Amino acid sequence: MADAPRKKIGRPPLVENRREMLLDTAARLFGKVGFERCSMQDISDATNVSKGTLYHYFKTKQDIYDAIFLSTLKKMASFVDQSIDKKASARDQLISFFRAHAEYFDTHYWDFNATVLGVAGVSSSAMRHEAVELRDRYESILREIVRRGIETGEFALEEPSMPTRAALSMVNWMPRWYRPNGARSAADIAVSFAHLLLDGFRRRD
Numbered sequence: 341m342a343d344a345p346r347k348k349i350g351r352p353p354l355v356e357n358r359r360e361m362l363l364d365t366a367a368r369l370f371g372k373v374g375f376e377r378c379s380m381q382d383i384s385d386a387t388n389v390s391k392g393t394l395y396h397y398f399k400t401k402q403d404i405y406d407a408i409f410l411s412t413l414k415k416m417a418s419f420v421d422q423s424i425d426k427k428a429s430a431r432d433q434l435i436s437f438f439r440a441h442a443e444y445f446d447t448h449y450w451d452f453n454a455t456v457l458g459v460a461g462v463s464s465s466a467m468r469h470e471a472v473e474l475r476d477r478y479e480s481i482l483r484e485i486v487r488r489g490i491e492t493g494e495f496a497l498e499e500p501s502m503p504t505r506a507a508l509s510m511v512n513w514m515p516r517w518y519r520p521n522g523a524r525s526a527a528d529i530a531v532s533f534a535h536l537l538l539d540g541f542r543r544r545d
Contacts, residue, residue, distance in 0.1 A: 359397050362387055363411065364450075366404045371453030375405060375461075402463045409455040409462055410471055416444045417478040424481070430489030434507075435534045437482050441511045442530030445518075452515040482507060507537055 365387045369378045380401055384391045398404045423440035424433050445452050455461065459475055462468040483504040489495035497503050510533045518526055 358389070358393075362389065362394065362397055363404065363408055367408050367454040368450040370405065370408070370455075371450040375401075375454070405455065406462050406464070406467045406471075408451055409458070410467065410474065412448060412451040412455060413471065413474045413478065416441070416448075417474065417481065419444045420478070421481055424485075430485055430492060430494045431538060433485045434482070434489070434538065435531055437485060438507075438511060438530040438534040439527045442514065442526035445511075445514060446520065446526035449515075449520055456515060479504060479508060503537075507533075510537070 362383065366378070366383050369382055369386060373382075378401070380391060380394060383389075383401075383404070384394050387394070398407070420437060420440040423443075424436045426433075428436070459468060459471045462471045483500045486495060486497065486500035486504050486507075490497050490500060495503075511530055514526060514529070518529070520526075
C-alpha cells in the first residue's frame, strides 16, 4: 500500500506575507526616523511595493502604526504567558516574566521602538479599546504572579496592583535606552531588574 501523501507545509498566503513584510519594514522606519518623519512613499520605496498596493493594505500611515502596536502586544502576551511555568514559585515566575518580556522585545526591537507612543498613539476608538484590553490582559499575567506571591508569603506586599505597575514600568522603559549591540542582552538586564525588585537594596553578607 502506497504511503499517504504528506501534507505540504508551505509558506503562509502571499497576502499575509506581504502584509507582514510591510509592517516589519514600516516598524524599522518608524523606529529609526520617527513616525512623523516617515511617509507612505518612504515605506513604498523601502519595500519596492507601489503606493497603490500599499494603500490596498493600509489606508493611512496611522493604520500601519495601529496594526504594528496591536500585533506586537498580542504576540508578546502569548509568548510571555507560554514561557512561564505555572507550577513554579511566584519568585521564579516573576523572573521568567521579566526574561520572556525582554527576549521578545530584543527579537522585535524595531516593533517596540516604532510604538513608543503606546496605546495613546492608537487612533480609532475601536482599536484603542482593543489595545487597552490587550494591555490590561498582559498586565494581569504579572499581577496574578504578584498576587500569588502575596498569598504564599513569598512577597511582603499588601496588594498587587501598584507593585505590578512599577515592575512593568521597569521593562517597558527599556526601548528608550537599550541597544542590541550592548555588552549585556536585554534578557540579562531584565533578570537583574527582577532580582532588584525581589531583593531590593538589601545588603548581602
